[in-house]
Amino acid sequence: MGxxxxxxxxxxxxxxxxTSRPKLRAQCHCRACQYFSGGGPNYYMLISPQHIHFSGDPARKYRNPEKPDAVTRSFCGTCGTHLITERPGLREIVLKVGTLDEPGAFRGPKIAIFCEEKQDWHMIPEGITTFDTLPSSN
Ligand SMILES: [Zn+2]
Ligand SMILES: [Zn+2]
Known part of the structure; x- marks a missing residue:
């Protein structure tokens, strides 16, 4: 459990x-993430579902009913914090880094996705791999 x-x-x-290392550390510039982040990219880690264990209240979930491939976003029903996203066809859970007790454990993104929707003033760290939309392996 180290x-x-x-x-x-x-x-x-x-x-x-x-209870495991993340499969991927990334930032997402999509327009939807800009709503939930406050305008910047969302920073996230991919975690295998068997390696994340929730306790406390059940999350409220939102999915755009008009998009057949829409992601499902989970929120706290009391304070509104956005915790995770589940994407159809993606086995891992997308965990929002700002919800970690120690966000420094993220250690920065390795890739940036949905860069075609980014704002001119969004920052992408030098040297990381960028994708216009999703990496093709997804
Ligand atoms: Zn996004
Ligand atoms: Zn809350």
Whole structure:
């Protein structure tokens, strides 16, 4: 359990523990993420579903009913913190880095996705791999 990371929503109603290293560390510039992040990219890690354990209140979920391939986003029903996204066809859970008790454990993104939707003032760290939309392996 040496790799365990803990986190939760802003008010503490939802808590989680992650029991493995992330499969990927990334930032997403898509227009939807800009709504939930406050305007910047969303920073996230991919975690295998069997390696994240939730406790506390059940999350509220939102999925755009008009998009057949829409992601499902989970929020705290009390404070509104966005915790995870589940994407159809993607086995891993997309975990929002800002919900970690120690966000420094993220250590920065390796890739940037949906760069075709980024704002001119979004920052992409030098030397990381960028994708116009999703990496083709997804
Ligand atoms: Zn909360
Ligand atoms: Zn996004």
């Amino acid at each position: 790799e365990e990371m803990r986190g939760g929503c802003f008010c503490g109603s939802i808590r989680y523990a992650v």
